[in-house]
Amino acid sequence: xxxxxxxxxxxxxxxxxKIINLQVDEVELPDGKIAKREIVKxxxxxxxxxxxxxxxxxxxxxxxxxxERSLLEIPAGKLEPGEKPELSxxxxxxxxxxxxxxxxxxxxxFYTSPGFADELIHLYIATDLQKVEHPLSGDxxxxxELEEVTLEQAIKYVEEKRIYxxxxxYAVLYLQLKMGMN
Amino acid sequence: xxxxxxxxxxxxxxxxxKIINLQVDEVELPDGKIAKREIVKxxxxxxxxxxxxxxxxxxxxxxxxxxERSLLEIPAGKLEPGEKPELSxxxxxxxxxxxxxxxxxxxxxFYTSPGFADELIHLYIATDLQKVEHPLSGDxxxxxELEEVTLEQAIKYVEEKRIYxxxxxYAVLYLQLKMGMN
Numbered sequence: 001x002x003x004x005x006x007x008x009x010x011x012x013x014x015x016x017x018k019i020i021n022l023q024v025d026e027v028e029l030p031d032g033k034i035a036k037r038e039i040v041k042x043x044x045x046x047x048x049x050x051x052x053x054x055x056x057x058x059x060x061x062x063x064x065x066x067x068e069r070s071l072l073e074i075p076a077g078k079l080e081p082g083e084k085p086e087l088s089x090x091x092x093x094x095x096x097x098x099x100x101x102x103x104x105x106x107x108x109x110f111y112t113s114p115g116f117a118d119e120l121i122h123l124y125i126a127t128d129l130q131k132v133e134h135p136l137s138g139d140x141x142x143x144x145e146l147e148e149v150t151l152e153q154a155i156k157y158v159e160e161k162r163i164y165x166x167x168x169x170y171a172v173l174y175l176q177l178k179m180g181m182n
Numbered sequence: 183x184x185x186x187x188x189x190x191x192x193x194x195x196x197x198x199x200k201i202i203n204l205q206v207d208e209v210e211l212p213d214g215k216i217a218k219r220e221i222v223k224x225x226x227x228x229x230x231x232x233x234x235x236x237x238x239x240x241x242x243x244x245x246x247x248x249x250e251r252s253l254l255e256i257p258a259g260k261l262e263p264g265e266k267p268e269l270s271x272x273x274x275x276x277x278x279x280x281x282x283x284x285x286x287x288x289x290x291x292f293y294t295s296p297g298f299a300d301e302l303i304h305l306y307i308a309t310d311l312q313k314v315e316h317p318l319s320g321d322x323x324x325x326x327e328l329e330e331v332t333l334e335q336a337i338k339y340v341e342e343k344r345i346y347x348x349x350x351x352y353a354v355l356y357l358q359l360k361m362g363m364n
Contacts, residue, residue, distance in 0.1 A: 027247060116202050117222075
């Protein structure tokens, strides 16, 4: 998986933030020419398809500043330094929804924007949900609203672009496939 | 879709690049507190599920510097300034694969990383492919290798993490659903 490798000649660190870092790498292309690559470094994230005992999908509505609008998404959050995805997803699910999962399975992981960012999302599916009595509270600068939706509603929200992000449209498609709704 | 709106107090432009820009916005949260948001601005992108007359999926292998490895992906590319997605996708398909589509349909659009970036991918499906005699050549700093794969192979490549990015795993899932392979 090193085909067409681009060797780093030097790295210019532009920005170190709370969520992301930015660097510009000067690289040597396979034909010997030089090019620049703008690279966003991200710690990675987890996301979870959480299904209630009534087979509803637990979603959160959240304002997304880069888009200047709110989206309805499956619960997700970035990995803390050194945190394992399977622990992170338990924490995020409890913080954002107040649920604990009786059963938790890793479904798939994928890079969201491999052209300019190294963010890898680990997607899980959680079932046998139970409300936690005194759930962990989330980040104090995060405002989210819970909504439990049927798959039919979720498909409609995709059409209406209320659901509009990669991990959540993937989740909806996965459930359609799993429940034989083709 | 303005629930929990975060009003911009000021914008600090950090970086203007060839592909992305970076800014940090200071925002007022719904509770009146102040927070910072790190925002990557991206022009948006197109991607295309291109099916040959033998029902193979046209994919391209490409080195992804942020990941330091190559991935097998559906053809994609960023929008040029002012370019309409439906024209961009025709251009990218020809440049990367040498194919023109007899039939082209918009399937879905989605944000890849709404937490820190505004990149929106427009996904199309192209059928009735025909080889172009003298295809447009692509960006001179892009090295891609064409591979035409069956859906069964693509599913295997997802498992093997050779296919490993959001738009391509979505495409594979979509074809599974469409072809009744659940």
